[in-house]
Amino acid sequence: MSLSDFFSPVDLKKIVPKTGFYTSHMGSKIESYSVDFPDLEADKIDIAIIGVLEDRNAVGNPGCALGPDYVREKLYLLYEGSYKTKIVDLGNIKQGASITDTYFALKTVVAELIKKDILPLIIGGGQDLTYAQYLAYEELEQRVDLVVIDPRFDLEDDSVAETIETTSISYLNKIFLHEPNYLFNFSNLGYQTYFVNQDSLRVMDKLYFDTHRLGELSGEVAVAEPVIRNASMISFDIGAVRSSDAMGNANATPNGFYGEEACQLARYAGFNDKLTSIGFYEFNPAYDSNGQTATLLAQMIWYFIDGFYNRKRDFPLNPKSQYLIYKTSLKHNEHELVFVKSKKSDRWWMQVPYPTGGSQNERFHLVPCRYDDYKIAVSGEMPDLWWRTYQKLN
Numbered sequence: 468m469s470l471s472d473f474f475s476p477v478d479l480k481k482i483v484p485k486t487g488f489y490t491s492h493m494g495s496k497i498e499s500y501s502v503d504f505p506d507l508e509a510d511k512i513d514i515a516i517i518g519v520l521e522d523r524n525a526v527g528n529p530g531c532a533l534g535p536d537y538v539r540e541k542l543y544l545l546y547e548g549s550y551k552t553k554i555v556d557l558g559n560i561k562q563g564a565s566i567t568d569t570y571f572a573l574k575t576v577v578a579e580l581i582k583k584d585i586l587p588l589i590i591g592g593g594q595d596l597t598y599a600q601y602l603a604y605e606e607l608e609q610r611v612d613l614v615v616i617d618p619r620f621d622l623e624d625d626s627v628a629e630t631i632e633t634t635s636i637s638y639l640n641k642i643f644l645h646e647p648n649y650l651f652n653f654s655n656l657g658y659q660t661y662f663v664n665q666d667s668l669r670v671m672d673k674l675y676f677d678t679h680r681l682g683e684l685s686g687e688v689a690v691a692e693p694v695i696r697n698a699s700m701i702s703f704d705i706g707a708v709r710s711s712d713a714m715g716n717a718n719a720t721p722n723g724f725y726g727e728e729a730c731q732l733a734r735y736a737g738f739n740d741k742l743t744s745i746g747f748y749e750f751n752p753a754y755d756s757n758g759q760t761a762t763l764l765a766q767m768i769w770y771f772i773d774g775f776y777n778r779k780r781d782f783p784l785n786p787k788s789q790y791l792i793y794k795t796s797l798k799h800n801e802h803e804l805v806f807v808k809s810k811k812s813d814r815w816w817m818q819v820p821y822p823t824g825g826s827q828n829e830r831f832h833l834v835p836c837r838y839d840d841y842k843i844a845v846s847g848e849m850p851d852l853w854w855r856t857y858q859k860l861n
Contacts, residue, residue, distance in 0.1 A: 470579060471504035473572040474558040475520075482540045493769070494543030498555045505555040507583055513552070514586045514775065517576060518559035521569045524634040525593025525749065528717040534750040534761075535559055535590040541758065541765035548769075550776035570599035570633075577603035581743050586775070588768065589746035594621065594635040597702040600746050601642050604649050604700070612652045612741075613642070614698035616707045616732060618681065618723060619662045620655060620671070635749065643674075652859060654694045656732070657681045657707045657724055675855040681722065688728045693835035695735040696814070701745045703733070705764060715750050715760025726763050733767040737774025740782045745771065781809040782816075784833070798847035806841045807833070815841060819856045832860055 477499045488494035497516070498505050505512070518535025525531050539556070560576065563569040573589070577600055580587045589600060597615070604611045615621075623637040631640045642650060654677035671678050677694060684691055695701070706716045709723035724732070736745055750764055784790055784807060793806040805818040815838055818831040840850040 469504075470507070470557070470576055471500075473560050473576055474500060474504070475561050476501050476558045477539065477556055478536065481536055482543055484544070488543065489546075491546050492543060493545050493547055493552075493554075496547050496552050496554065497543065500556060500558040505557065507555070507580075507585065511553060512555050512583075512585050514554045514588050514772065515580050516554065516556040517573075517587055517589050519569065519573060519589060519592035519596055520559050520562045521566065521592045521596060523562075523566050523593075524595040524632065525591075526634050526636045528593065528635070528749055528751050530717070530753040531749055531751040532562065532592055533752055534592065534715075537752040537755070537758065537761040538590050538747075538750065538764050538768070541762045542768055545765060545769050548773050548776065552772065552776065554772070566633075570596070570602070573599040574602040574606065577744055578606040581607060586742070587744045588771070589744070589748075590764075590768075591746060591748035591750070594702060594704050594746075594748035595633050595638045596748060597746060598633050598638040598641050600700060600702065600744055601645075601650075603744070605645075605647065609649065609699070610651045611649050612654075612697050612699045613650060613702070614654045614656065614695055614700075615639075615702045615704070616656045616724075617702070617704040618657060618659045618707050618720065620658060620664070620667045620678075622664070622667050622670070652676065652697065654698070655679065656691050656694060657684060659720075659722060675858045677855070681724070684724075684728075688724075688731050690837070691732060692735045693815075693837050695732065696739050696741070696835040698736070698739060699741055699743055701736050701742065703729075703745070703747045703767075705747065705750045705760065708763070713750075713760040713763055715752060715755030717751055717754055718749070719754070726766075729763065730767050730770040734770040734774040737771040737776075738778060739774075740778050740780055779809065779812040779814075781811045781814065782833075793841060795841070795844040796847075797844070797849055802849070802853075804844045804850075804853065805831075806836070806844070817841075817850070817853055817856075819853055819860060822857075822861050832856060 479501045520532045522532035577587045621639045710719035712726040791808045795804045807816045816833045817836040820831045843850045
């Protein structure tokens with residue numbers, strides 16, 4: 468079976484303006500599947516755009532399956548940045564006879580693209596598609612660091628995976644309880660406490676997962692950069708953006724990230740050398756006045772692409788001459804903390820040792836951190852990030 472069997476072509480009649488694209492428009496730079504399916508074995512392709520026409524399990528948000536083409540219409544009119552893009556648009560994954568058919572198609576496509584060193588950029592569709600995005604890593608047998616940008620924890624109280632339907636508000640149950648388990652770390656960015664069950668918060672704490680309230684990040688979006696830098700896959704719910712900036716979602720609420728903060732988060736994601744897939748979900752054109760949310764989402768994708776083409780390639784640590792090593796001792800001398808700073812990007816990492824009998828291939832785990840974590844260690848205190856990572860390595 469060819470990957471093209473899963474896709475329907477892009478309908479350029481809906482997207483191309485009457486006057487056509489300028490040569491510097493993204494629409495002129497992206498190779499779209501409108502007649503012939505792109506040759507994924509040809510010249511090096513960096514990013515593949517995938518629309519998914521699926522909303523059957525998007526709770527309270529029917530109509531978001533129609534979102535991808537509206538985003539394309541806005542994205543194709545943006546100008547290419549100061550770099551040469553190699554992006555293909557594979558069209559839309561057709562809705563399967565059952566929703567599991569759609570999940571299978573998306574899982575297969577994402578896995579095949581990652582194998583070819585092509586980054587899948589998914590435009591949904593409901594956020595339950597995150598589960599299919601995750602399943603691709605099972606096929607690849609890769610450990611996953613998952614970051615979800617969402618005002619809620621999409622967890623059901625029932626903890627028995629077999630009894631929970633995979634929906635946009637319960638897909639995390641399926642990921643957390645999936646066997647075999649390839650999930651190493653989960654992080655949520657932008658949750659709003661009044662939307663979150665306190666039992667769910669306790670579960671996150673017990674599992675040493677990272678959760679960051681909207682209030683912690685509001686006006687301080689740079690705090691999220693190390694969290695995003697640690698992700699191998701990202702799921703972005705457009706509902707994490709406040710309704711005044713992104714009303715194109717049936718579940719939109721008054722509070723959330725500002726549009727420019729969402730663009731910054733997307734750029735951090737593109738900048739992440741480790742990231743191998745990203746999905747933007749829950750955009751619903753039925754609620755989008757004057758196309759503002761589609762425009763914002765297109766700009767977020769533009770910033771992601773901009774970050775991608777400005778990657779510094781400074782992970783892993785090679786060559787060592789490009790890094791500065793800082794060592795600190797804690798007050799009680801139970802551990803020596805080692806920090807690494809890239810000369811290329813001024814970004815920081817922290818070494819967390821594997822416990823005795825741990826990984827045979829690595830003596831330590833390198834976790835992205837902030838300069839503030841280094842200052843905490845210099846003061847003689849243990850950064851919370853170090854301790855939580857150490858516990859996960861046990």
